[in-house]
Amino acid sequence: xxxxxxxxxxxxxxxxxxxxxxxxxxxxxxxxxxxxxxxxxxxxxxxxxxxxxxxxxxxxxxxxxxxxxxxxxxxxxxxxxxxxxxxxxxxxxxxxxxxxxxxxxxxxxxxxxxxxxxxxxxxxxxxxxxxxxxxxxxxxxxxxxxxxxxxxxxxxxxxxxxxxxxxxxxxxxxxxx
Amino acid sequence: xxxxxxxxxxxxxxxxxxxxxxxxxxxxxxxxxxxxxxxxxxxxxxxxxxxxxxxxxxxxxxxxxxxxxxxxxxxxxxxxxxxxxxxxxxxxxxxxxxxxxxxxxxxxxxxxxxxxxxxxxxxxxxxxxxxxxxxxxxxxxxxxxxxxxxxxxxxxxxxxxxxxxxxxxxxxxxxxxxxxxxxxxxxxxxxxxxxxxxxxxxxxxxxxxxxxxxxxxxxxxxxxxxxxxxxxxxxxxxxxxxxxxxxxxxxxxxxxxxxxxxxxxxxxxxxxxxxxxxxxxxxxxxxxxxxxxxxxxxxxxxxxxxxxxxxxxxxxxxxxxxxxxxxxxxxxxxxxxxxxxxxxxxxxxxxxxxxxxxxxxxxxxxxxxxxxxxxxxxxxxxxxxxxxxxxxxxxxxxxxxx
Numbered sequence: 001x002x003x004x005x006x007x008x009x010x011x012x013x014x015x016x017x018x019x020x021x022x023x024x025x026x027x028x029x030x031x032x033x034x035x036x037x038x039x040x041x042x043x044x045x046x047x048x049x050x051x052x053x054x055x056x057x058x059x060x061x062x063x064x065x066x067x068x069x070x071x072x073x074x075x076x077x078x079x080x081x082x083x084x085x086x087x088x089x090x091x092x093x094x095x096x097x098x099x100x101x102x103x104x105x106x107x108x109x110x111x112x113x114x115x116x117x118x119x120x121x122x123x124x125x126x127x128x129x130x131x132x133x134x135x136x137x138x139x140x141x142x143x144x145x146x147x148x149x150x151x152x153x154x155x156x157x158x159x160x161x162x163x164x165x166x167x168x169x170x171x172x173x174x175x176x177x
Numbered sequence: 178x179x180x181x182x183x184x185x186x187x188x189x190x191x192x193x194x195x196x197x198x199x200x201x202x203x204x205x206x207x208x209x210x211x212x213x214x215x216x217x218x219x220x221x222x223x224x225x226x227x228x229x230x231x232x233x234x235x236x237x238x239x240x241x242x243x244x245x246x247x248x249x250x251x252x253x254x255x256x257x258x259x260x261x262x263x264x265x266x267x268x269x270x271x272x273x274x275x276x277x278x279x280x281x282x283x284x285x286x287x288x289x290x291x292x293x294x295x296x297x298x299x300x301x302x303x304x305x306x307x308x309x310x311x312x313x314x315x316x317x318x319x320x321x322x323x324x325x326x327x328x329x330x331x332x333x334x335x336x337x338x339x340x341x342x343x344x345x346x347x348x349x350x351x352x353x354x355x356x357x358x359x360x361x362x363x364x365x366x367x368x369x370x371x372x373x374x375x376x377x378x379x380x381x382x383x384x385x386x387x388x389x390x391x392x393x394x395x396x397x398x399x400x401x402x403x404x405x406x407x408x409x410x411x412x413x414x415x416x417x418x419x420x421x422x423x424x425x426x427x428x429x430x431x432x433x434x435x436x437x438x439x440x441x442x443x444x445x446x447x448x449x450x451x452x453x454x455x456x457x458x459x460x461x462x463x464x465x466x467x468x469x470x471x472x473x474x475x476x477x478x479x480x481x482x483x484x485x486x487x488x489x490x491x492x493x494x495x496x497x498x499x500x501x502x503x504x505x506x507x508x509x510x511x512x513x514x515x516x517x518x519x520x521x522x523x524x525x526x527x528x529x530x531x532x533x534x535x536x537x538x539x540x541x542x543x544x545x546x547x548x549x550x551x552x553x554x555x556x557x558x559x560x561x562x563x564x565x566x567x568x569x570x571x572x573x574x575x576x577x578x579x
Contacts, residue, residue, distance in 0.1 A: 040578070041578055054494070054495070058493070085456060085457075085458065086458065087456075097451070097452055097455050097456075098452075098455075098456065100448065100452065101452075
């Protein structure tokens with residue numbers, strides 16, 4: 001019975017949070033939570049690691065800035081210096097104020113797109129990918145806790161179910177995977 | 178819980194005032210400019226800087242009323258205490274304006290009536306004559322008095338109303354909250370206009386031949402970020418002393434975020450003003466930057482680096498805004514950066530080649546004003562309960578979590 005998954009369905013994010021807190025204090029490991037909208041403050045309760053998306057975004061931003069510096073340098077200083085409004089084009093630093101809007105826009109473009117695409121890939125939610133949602137009601141008005149028996153081998157599944165029944169649960173579903 | 182000034186909090190400002198005044202006197206005796214203009218300008222730059230801190234804080238405080246922001250309620254009294262400096266700061270600014278108007282110094286060239294006299298070819302200035310329907314003393318004083326009176330009236334009213342709300346409960350409290358809200362909307366509308374006008378009148382007209390449509394916003398960005406830095410440093414100081422126990426790291430992070438965000442607003446406006454003038458390269462526009470960048474490249478680019486690059490890199494991560502010592506350190510750096518910004522707004526324009534580098538006068542007045550500012554803000558803080566007693570959003574602020 002190691003491969004059993006338990007889904008505890010709740011009707012309210014606050015009920016779910018109190019139930020999750022109860023489970024964690026009893027030593028049960030919660031694998032994931034599915035909800036129609038982000039449940040505020042659930043991350044520290046179920047012990048989710050802090051997102052590293054900000055670091056990814058920063059790295060994409062640095063990448064974009066470097067690429068834009070390289071591009072403006074090659075195009076407007078090295079390969080074909082152009083006289084625009086009499087601005088000096090002998091050296092990069094002399095002409096850099098004129099490049100600032102491009103550098104800024106390209107940094108933002110790379111940071112934003114890089115972050116969004118990384119997010120979609122990491123969540124396996126790129127367009128066309130199969131949904132991994134266990135219960136379509138969690139996109140509407142239900143909040144679901146996912147417990148896996150492989151994470152909780154020290155507990156019997158009946159014990160966990162009994163524990164869940166003590167919380168204000170709406171329904172409990174079990175599934176083999 | 179009430180804030181009480183410790184012995185150190187009483188002596189340190191006093192020591193600062195004395196050190197600052199001694200430095201200023203030494204600088205004053207070495208000031209060989211006509212009309213002691215250097216002393217006036219150094220005094221004015223510092224008077225404006227601290228006045229702007231109070232004004233920027235008042236603005237943010239009122240924006241919180243208009244947007245009905247909940248999380249700032251716990252630190253509301255800190256904003257009120259900083260804004261309580263406003264009348265005193267206004268007094269210092271008005272002193273220089275009155276002296277200029279009376280001809281005691283010539284920081285504002287257009288205040289000298291000889292510039293309008295066609296019979297005096299040595300002093301006559303056709304451009305100032307062209308601007309005289311706007312830049313003349315009576316109209317200038319109408320505007321200045323209107324602006325100052327509005328700011329001081331609202332600063333005092335909001336403070337008094339906030340203290341009144343402490344005594345109220347239930348329906349009366351809600352009614353007071355809506356009254357506060359309506360007054361705040363009026364203030365924001367007036368501030369939107371007056372913040373630009375004061376920048377034109379008090380600062381931009383020093384370089385009277387130069388105009389910039391963005392100047393008002395740029396000054397406004399500077400005052401806002403200075404206020405945000407001061408508020409977060411003061412809250413961290415109070416927390417370090419064991420006050421404000423309910424203010425948690427989420428509040429601190431959000432206050433740090435405001436420093437971070439408004440730094441970008443300021444940088445954007447400063448650089449946009451520079452970029453357009455650099456690009457179009459029209460003599461009457463670029464003269465402003467020639468005076469500054471050609472003679473003081475380290476001051477200009479140094480202050481731009483401190484105010485833009487430092488907050489961007491040092492305040493980007495989440496942890497940096499949750500580590501009090503680190504946040505105070507960065508805050509002090511940016512605080513100095515915006516002081517340098519105010520100095521470069523005032524000094525090169527009012528002194529021309531007499532301003533070579535930042536000297537003992539600027540620093541001396543800064544130290545003295547800092548002492549006065551700290552003393553007045555801390556005593557305003559001690560006059561009322563440190564956290565509001567009653568407010569519709571108090572509960573929300575206590576449970577603030579991000």
